[in-house]
Amino acid sequence: MSCNINIDLKLNIHDAALIRAYMFQHTKQDSYEFPSARTLIIREFIRQLDEQIEANLPEDHDHEGL
Numbered sequence: 496m497s498c499n500i501n502i503d504l505k506l507n508i509h510d511a512a513l514i515r516a517y518m519f520q521h522t523k524q525d526s527y528e529f530p531s532a533r534t535l536i537i538r539e540f541i542r543q544l545d546e547q548i549e550a551n552l553p554e555d556h557d558h559e560g561l
Contacts, residue, residue, distance in 0.1 A: 508551055515544040 506514070518537050525534040 511544055
């Protein structure tokens, strides 16, 4: 079985932001100059989440209640 199989996830924007914040907190102490392979994968996922959150955030959205 190949590990090169993509999966798609559907999250609401608040859950995506929560997961993104947790992953950032978990990897923020890791090296930016010499990160591990695991850290690189997590940071790429954070980048993708950032892109999707930004693209789907309503213009009139406020952050109260988070």
